[in-house]
Amino acid sequence: MSRSKCIASASCAACARKTTPIPPASIASSAATRATAASPTRTFGSAIAHLLGPTASRLPPYVWIKPGNGGFRAEDAGFLGPKFGSLAFGDGKPPENLLRHPAITAEQDEARNELRALLDRRYAARRAAPSVEANATVFDMASELMKRADIFDTTKLPPRDIERYGAHDFGRHMLIARRMLESGVRFVKVTSYGWDTHGDNFNAHAAMVPKFDQAFAAMLEDLAATGLLDQVLVVCLSEFGRTPRVNGHVGRDHWPEAWSLAMGGCGLQRGAVIGATNDQGTFVKDAGYDIGALFHTWYRALGIDPVATEFDNKGQPLPIAHDEMHAIKEALA
Amino acid sequence: MSDPIPKQIAELKTPRQITAARFSPDGTVLVTAGYEPLLRRWRLEGDKDFQPLPPLEDHRGWTTGLAFHPQQPWLVTADSWGQLRCQTFAEDQPAVRWRHDTAHDGWIRQLAISPDGRHLATCGRDRFLRLWNAESGALAAEHQAGEDLYAVAFHPTGTMVVSGDGRGRIEAWDFAAKKTVRTFDAPAFYKLDRIQDIAGLRVLTFLNDGQTLLAAGTTPNNGATMLSRPTMLAFDFAGGKLAHTFTHGKPEHGFIHDLAVHPDGYLIAVTSGSPGSGLLLLVRPGAEEPFHVHTKLANCHAIALHPDAKRFLVTATNRDSNGNGRRLGKDGDYPNNSSPLHWFELTS
Secondary structure: OOOHHHOOEEEEEEEEOOOOOOOOEOOOOHHHHOOOOOOOOOOHHHHHHHHHOOOOOOOOOEEEEEOOOOEEEHHHHHHHOHHHOEEEEEOOOOOOOOOOOOOOOHHHHHHHHHHHHHHHHHHHHHOOHHHHHHHHHHHHHHHHHHHOHHHOOHHHOOHHHHHHHOOOHHHHHHHHHHHHHHHOOOEEEEEEEOOOOOOOHHHHHHHHHHHHHHHHHHHHHHHHHHOHHHOEEEEEEOOOEEOOOOOOOOOOOEEOOOOOOEEEEOOEOOOOOOOOEOOOOOOEOOOOOOHHHHHHHHHHHOOOOOOOOEEEEOOEEEEOOOOOOOOOHHHEO | OOOOEEEEEEEEOOOOOEEEEEEOOOOOEEEEEEOOOOEEEEEEEOOOEEEEEEEEOOOOOOEEEEEEOOOOOOEEEEEOOOOEEEEOOOOOOOOEEEEEOOOOOOOEEEEEEOOOOOEEEEEEOOOEEEEEEOOOOOEEEEEEOOOOEEEEEEOOOOOEEEEEEOOOEEEEEEOOOOEEEEEEEOHHHEEEEOOEEEEOEEEEEEEHHHOEEEEEEEEEEEOOOOEEEEEEEEEEOOOOOEEEEEEOOOHHHOEEEEEEEOOOOOEEEEEEOOOOOOOEEEEOOOOOOOOEEEOOOOOOOEEEEOOOOOEEEEEOOOOOOOOOOOOOOOOOOOOOOOOOEEEEEEEO
């Protein structure tokens, strides 16, 4: 594993039930992005974008709000095809130059797009379709986003919401995520970096956890208040836990033997606490659950049958979740 | 007069990690606090024979601070769940004089006893600085700071107490008048990295009969894995101005976690940073470089200067304290980390 991949993250995202006209949902994280043994796609967001598609809003099906740079991440989708990649909002901001330049009129823009579409069709006729299709998809996404710039215009965020979500980057990102869900984005992933606390773990968590809690709780409150939580799956997780023992730097290292995640919303049992570690906090007591079981659970919660549904990898059928695992029954409503 | 040189003369094994250590004023008893709900004790017999005494139990969470009363046979201790208590310490079964289970709302980070022994001060994550009557344990005064408080110290006059928070703001508070009389800005001790507020301050103490306020800790480079350089800031206490900045070592050397002021005027500081790294520094106030650096210890968290000023003890950590994932011991258990105690004498 490269050093950069060692950076732990906590993520949140949302997905809508297939049967509902309204979007939503929540979280995926590096756990999903690296769960290639459990899911043959690169990310859960791409899988949902492929399986459920965009909502009636026509907004991008898979948005990733993250610190740092943004842009369209076709590679997230793996064999599903580049058009199911993520549209990353770096620091919560839309891709650069998304909005129409003021010097160009709407008519000129439309004419340019017609010309682009014509050239795309000619190009696609002679070449492999996926990349051209992805290119066209991105333009379509951009076109819809241009109409809904109000969603991510941070100058128009209500002060009361800013206060509730927290006046910090993660709070702003979660607030924008909620607005995207409300507007019809199918799947939103929000990533928070900096949790790889090999040093000064406890002071670091004392500083960061309240900020995370504030924004996460505010989002859940808002989704519940509007009834959207009944249609949105919310998952909060990271790709591993921290060592039970404290190292000399007062840090905690990587511990993939036992850790926890939180989830709620559509299809899930409320108030359930499932699983436990031993009295030393080191290993899972009794049977544990692998990430594959979680994919089964998430698909079930979203109304997708993870046994009957398959991906098509150029003619090769592939399970959407590990075919030797099953959903966690206690977690499902 | 030549510079003193520390020479290690003994090492004591412990089963758990230790983060604070002090000798009783008569030098006969060593008490330590650490990542467990008790305090460990040893009786020093002869030059280097530490005989264990029964631990002081009934704390909760981790024990985070300890201080001996300068005149009475009392030991004050604190823990991460907010308990503060005063007890005797030399007997096999010490007597508790007074105890508060919720002296603070959660983690008590530090405590200090005034030079005249009348008061003790505590500070914690609840942002409160509290002053207590040392004899009765009664709350005498309290002051709420803006942020999480990391360090506390009494001015030698005994009329003021200084506290420092996670944002690098140090405040001198006149507890009789109940007012802040001075503030000191130490931005070197703070950095915001992503959403992590990194607090670099760990120690406050006074030099030159209170003319100089010394703040020690680290200058943070980045959070998460935490790279930072050991740092000390010396302030002119009367004027409130920064008079001198001392930094030493590389970013992996981390924090000055503890320091002792030797009666001869120099400082003995210990550092802990990336696992395996640790420095023992002997430095004169105002100097740009230490006159002695010991690099053979790993992750040092506390120093206890013996009252004879000829010996001191450093608490360190086993060198292989870190590591990702499952690394089991020979019998299949998941091993603890521990703190070897290094016993030094000062030679010329």
